Amino acid sequence: MAGLRERQKAARERRILEAASTQFRKSGYRAAKIEDIAEAAEVSVGTIYNYYQTKGDILIATVAMEDQEVIAAGARILEHPPERVGAALLALIYQYYDSSLKYLSKEMWRLAIAHSIENPLCPSGQRYAELDRQLAKQVTDLIRVLQHRGDIDPDLDVGSLGQLIFSAINQAFIGFVKVDDMTLHDLHALIASQIEPLATQIEADVGTQ
Amino acid sequence: MAGLRERQKAARERRILEAASTQFRKSGYRAAKIEDIAEAAEVSVGTIYNYYQTKGDILIATVAMEDQEVIAAGARILEHPPERVGAALLALIYQYYDSSLKYLSKEMWRLAIAHSIENPLCPSGQRYAELDRQLAKQVTDLIRVLQHRGDIDPDLDVGSLGQLIFSAINQAFIGFVKVDDMTLHDLHALIASQIEPLATQIEADVGTQ
DNA sequence: AAAAAAAGTTGAACAGGTTCATGTTTATAG
DNA sequence: CTATAAACATGAACCTGTTCAACTTTTTTT
Numbered sequence: 001m002a003g004l005r006e007r008q009k010a011a012r013e014r015r016i017l018e019a020a021s022t023q024f025r026k027s028g029y030r031a032a033k034i035e036d037i038a039e040a041a042e043v044s045v046g047t048i049y050n051y052y053q054t055k056g057d058i059l060i061a062t063v064a065m066e067d068q069e070v071i072a073a074g075a076r077i078l079e080h081p082p083e084r085v086g087a088a089l090l091a092l093i094y095q096y097y098d099s100s101l102k103y104l105s106k107e108m109w110r111l112a113i114a115h116s117i118e119n120p121l122c123p124s125g126q127r128y129a130e131l132d133r134q135l136a137k138q139v140t141d142l143i144r145v146l147q148h149r150g151d152i153d154p155d156l157d158v159g160s161l162g163q164l165i166f167s168a169i170n171q172a173f174i175g176f177v178k179v180d181d182m183t184l185h186d187l188h189a190l191i192a193s194q195i196e197p198l199a200t201q202i203e204a205d206v207g208t209q
Numbered sequence: 210m211a212g213l214r215e216r217q218k219a220a221r222e223r224r225i226l227e228a229a230s231t232q233f234r235k236s237g238y239r240a241a242k243i244e245d246i247a248e249a250a251e252v253s254v255g256t257i258y259n260y261y262q263t264k265g266d267i268l269i270a271t272v273a274m275e276d277q278e279v280i281a282a283g284a285r286i287l288e289h290p291p292e293r294v295g296a297a298l299l300a301l302i303y304q305y306y307d308s309s310l311k312y313l314s315k316e317m318w319r320l321a322i323a324h325s326i327e328n329p330l331c332p333s334g335q336r337y338a339e340l341d342r343q344l345a346k347q348v349t350d351l352i353r354v355l356q357h358r359g360d361i362d363p364d365l366d367v368g369s370l371g372q373l374i375f376s377a378i379n380q381a382f383i384g385f386v387k388v389d390d391m392t393l394h395d396l397h398a399l400i401a402s403q404i405e406p407l408a409t410q411i412e413a414d415v416g417t418q
Numbered sequence: 419a420a421a422a423a424a425a426g427t428t429g430a431a432c433a434g435g436t437t438c439a440t441g442t443t444t445a446t447a448g
Numbered sequence: 449c450t451a452t453a454a455a456c457a458t459g460a461a462c463c464t465g466t467t468c469a470a471c472t473t474t475t476t477t478t
Contacts, residue, residue, distance in 0.1 A: 168379035
């Protein structure tokens with residue numbers, strides 16, 4: 001059985017994360033003081049810094065919780081992707097986008113993305129990068145599935161194509177969270193306008209066979 | 210003639226920016242204290258906040274100086290783009306990348322990008338977004354030139370394609386500044402692997418004519 | 419040229435994220 | 449069961465970006 005110390009540690013970490021998540025949602029990231037989080041989690045300020053290196057780290061930890069869920073949802077699409085290449089890619093992308101605001105506000109996304117770029121070496125930055133890598137891999141995997149199915153030119157390098165598409169997904173999302181009055185609908189239209197023509201280009205042209 | 214007050218203001222702003230740029234380069238962004246910058250610029254701390262809203266704003270101002278230069282250099286490539294589509298795009302992109310480290314370190318780029326994402330509404334965030342827009346427009350303009358020249362399928366929408374390519378450029382650059390031991394050479398290879406196949410796809414296939 | 423107004427500068431005070439010397443709790447050794 | 453050591457929690461002090469009420473300089477008015 002896990003020692004007492006170990007159990008207490010786990011419980012404290014969970015309490016901190018929960019308290020932080022609540023405070024962030026309630027008052028916003030900036031307004032949520034470490035002191036408040038400490039009080040809500042019933043630990044001292046110093047203890048929080050025993051579990052997380054910076055305030056930004058705590059935010060990334062809350063982002064990571066959600067991201068796992070998104071990746072799981074994406075996996076289900078990979079099992080039965082829609083018929084056409086464009087539709088298949090967009091199904092996966094829309095899934096990502098639509099779930100992004102389930103737990104996190106645009107402001108929190110902005111801060112999380114900014115933090116991960118600013119601190120690529122700290123554990124939370126690396127964790128965020130790992131999540132990005134998983135998403136990029138899922139996109140690449142989908143392309144591979146489509147290619148195997150005969151929908152995409154077999155000569156194309158899936159790795160590069162996956163990266164290209166993931167860049168577009170990411171960049172469009174960053175644009176989305178930067179502009180407060182841009183809607184999910186606008187975001188869909190933006191990415192579709194980039195993905196659709198690309199999909200048409202790479203589609204194995206069955207007419208010429 | 211410009212009034213005394215106006216001239217003094219301009220001189221102060223210049224001194225602040227110069228002092229900040231020097232301090233950032235000398236000790237890094239974080240280590241450069243506002244107090245130090247104020248002393249070097251021979252103004253008070255409060256005065257700095259009369260010209261820039263936050264420390265991040267000062268950084269963006271230094272980035273903006275360089276970016277203008279990059280855009281000007283890019284314009285020269287647009288006048289005589291290399292023959293093949295892939296080569297033309299990569300010539301422009303390499304130009305961007307190679308000049309990026311002329312004045313700014315990777316750390317400063319990280320902080321500038323992070324700041325612009327975190328504060329899209331503050332003047333410096335908007336300014337950075339405007340620079341991005343100019344770069345994206347330049348990429349789109351190049352594509353338009355190539356299309357007029359008959360190198361690219363005339364049915365393709367240049368706007369969406371330009372955005373797609375700019376996303377790839379940007380995302381690859383972010384990856385570059387996040388990893389300290391990634392070289393410009395690595396960055397070239399990364400973007401080329403995404404641009405080359407795309408260029409092949411969109412090239413008007415003269416063989417079929 | 420003096421007075422009033424406008425614009426700008428100043429630096430001490432503030433705020434909140436972060437650190438660290440001290441104290442406390444849990445685990446291990448005798 | 450004590451004693452020692454290791455791990456951990458604590459919160460007051462620290463650091464630095466930011467603010468703002470008081471002051472100074474420039475411009476405009478009379």
